[in-house]
Amino acid sequence: MELEHFKYDNKIVKYFSIATVVFGLVGMLVGLIIATQLFLPELNLGIQYTTFGRLRPLHTNAIIFAFVGNAMFAGVYYSMQRLLKARMFSDLLSYVHFWGWQLIIVAAAITLPLGMTSSKEYAELEWPIDIAITLIWVVFGINMIGTILKRRERHMYVAIWFYIATFVTVAVLHVVNSFAIPVTLFKSYSWYAGVQDALVQWWYGHNAVAFFLTTPFLGLMYYYLPKAANRPVYSYKLSIIHFWSLIFIYIWAGPHHLLYTSLPDWAQSLGVVFSIMLIAPSWGGMLNGLLTLRGAWDRVREDPVLKFMVVAVTAYGMSTLEGPLLSIKSVNAIAHFTDWIIAHVHVGGLGWNGFLTFGMLYWLIPRMWGTKLFSTKLANVHFWIGTLGIIVYVLPMYTSGVVQSLMWKNFNAEGFLEYPNFLETVTQIVPLYMMRAIGGLLYLTGAVIMVVNLVKTAKQGTFIPEESAEAPALEKKKMVGGYWHNRLERKPVIFTSLVLVAILIGGVVEMVPTFLIKSNVPTIASVKPYTPLELHGRDLYIREGCNNCHTQMVRPFRSETVRYKGEYSKAGEFVYDHPFLWGSKRTGPDLHRVGGAYNSVWHFNHMLDPTSTSPGSIMPPYPWLYEQKINIERTAGKIKALRTVGVPYEEGYEDVANEDLKEQAAEIVADLKASDVDIPETAEIVALIAYLQRLGTDIKAEKTVEK
């Protein structure tokens, strides 16, 4: 057999590695800033682009897509070439992928602070960027599949399976969830409404965690851990079983983000049971990682790369056990909407993704620069400071989550809420927010130490842009026989198709009935579409990212219906909500029943200076809402777009909508004037007040009708 000579492309790995480090620091820094804003709201410096509501999506997107995303690509481009004994399919595609992805990140960093957001978590980017993501993702896919097809290794290694699953599933998730009707270049409305939008969003949100933060990193673990430990992978069988069960079961578990909401019970129950069944498949990955280290534990004590990886894999195991436990409804009733969830995702994010990335970089950089790590001691310092950072971050968050939740639920002996004022439950946990920020600062410090170490390492070596390798070409003749899965491993197209089937089943079973069977979302006659002014207000609510701190979902608990003074939220109330705004975290109180609870001047004063009406509030002031004007020329476009996705505005209403808008604005302005407050009718605050006063009131109208 003739040996073929070829070269591995290290330059693309270098590019992605640099992007990983740079965006990692940026993402962590933004995280630290918003963590600090929670006890020091003035930290936005009075600027509208730097409020918590706008920076929080920037933090999550930067960490997920810029830091972890670039780390994934760096790791994949390095390992895939070597595992398949082939250079990447096309250098051009590699660099289109790289620069395209970085441009998307820059676009995100510009648009999110400007308030251009779809409001759907981890999918906040507006439609033109969504299209760009799709294109670049396809470029990545073609490059990957092309490389697989021209491989010189007959069978695909387990890491490659995980890369394939990542590509296929993220493509499906992104396209389905991003369906929207554009209104302007940077404004769109979700194609789906209310309960259905929520189901699609959390099918996406949950599986973004699964297939962007988990499967690619399991793939990376399967390459870099045995490499660094120089040990054989513990069990091939375990790889097979846990791979297929993981990708099949994961996709079903999305509804566990919507327990005790208006989502139909059957869908909630599917979310619960599939989450529980996910424990073993997830742990399969952890076991295969940790048991691969059998016989190498003495080296774990010395080698920082292995140390990082061991903690990463352990953190993965802990958070994938915690996740299913949080999906048990009685646990979820306590943890949901609280800081417990923040702690949970940071065990995964800081521990699993962060530490695995660090371990990988400490292993990769010296190899690509043909040298040794500049300082093992510094790497050890990073390891300990990072670990301490995680602990100091998560322990206060677990505590504050449980404390606040119990305060929300606590009834006194007389049968009344012990803490009827929501603010009381916030001020009590502020010290824990401070501790959390210290944890974040420690973690960031560790990352800075790593950057210094890696730069010094690169400086003492010389970069090897092309690495020579040789291997025989695959013979054309057909191979027969072998273990069934072994046969599958040499058929990439069939393998990819099977992956697609496996990940589609869960989504289809949950979504199709929710969309088609009417009884899943019982209609309520008194629920009407938003008025034009309310629509403008709702878009401001989205622009300011209010949904990052306020939920709109009163759950069926006595402690919530008493606190929020109304019925618990019903599925039929959200049928015109494109997108849904249920939120996932209650840093401030729920707002679904806020309509009519306060007078307009209260809202006026509150948004101008929250502490004037609520002393001790950690919400920032929104003075720009009083100076900026809504653009009523956009009204017609909004109405038309919403009619396209099924909101029953009458034909031609867009032409007269602004008359209604002005009339409603005049009423609010008159109401404010009665309290000696002067504001122009087109001021943004007027629209926002109109929206807030409408929230959750439709169902009250029905009550009046019944009487």
Next chain:
Amino acid sequence: MNLLHIKLMKKSSWIAALLLWAAPSARAQSVIAGSAIDEPTMFYLAFGLVVVVAILVLVVAIYVLQLLKIFVSQNQTEEQKEEEEQVPSMFSKLWMSWNDLKPMEKEEEIMLDHNYDGIKELDNHLPPWWKGLFYATIIYAVGYILIFHVFKTSPLQEEKYELEIAAAEALKTSREADLVIDFDENSVTETTDAQELADGKQFFEAQCAVCHKSDGGGLAGPNLTDPYWKHGGSMSDVYKVIKNGVANTAMISWESQLNPVRMRNVASYVMTLQGTNPPGALGPDGDLYEPESEARENEE
């Protein structure tokens, strides 16, 4: 002995970290219980302390055991040590069987002919406990669906909510059965009982002060210390505002949260604020209320 010192240092850093965490959680505990330490809190604190002490004792015991081991092994001869190593401990036996581990020496027997960029794979069995865990979760899943959706023997969220509300209603009824309420919103009169007024004051400062300021001078809500009222200034008027709230304002109805006696306490306390004239109070808002004029009207 150097090794010992390092170990000790590691231990002490853990204890420091533990203390660091314990401080805010202790604070959190006192938060739940309110500022004054009452009896149940003392019980929980004492109980918590006992648990912490028990854990510490356990940690120390394990540590001492470890130390003993080290000392013993230092005194052992080489032969003795080898002998001990040959006999696997109870734990390692369990570990081997639960994971179905192959001894390291026999690893070559299960080495597959895979070689991916130097990475080899072993053909180990699935760990039996892991398989058991997987089966158990599948059984749980089937059971869960059967219980909630097929046999429907356990309530789903709506029904559970109804049950929760019913239980609270029942409790409220039984509680109010003991309560003697000999007034309604029209006939209510101010209480002069010091204890009841103190209760009203405490509630006012905890809840009403957010909008009305703790001295009643007014913030987002109106001044309650002057004779100008938006909804009337008689005891009955004030009681009604507390009980029913004022539509479209931040003044909510407290009826669902306070029983009639406590609403009377709060209203009575508000009445005592009249004429206190605190510094920084808001200006007059609403109509001047003169108790005599109403009395006259009633006479007519």
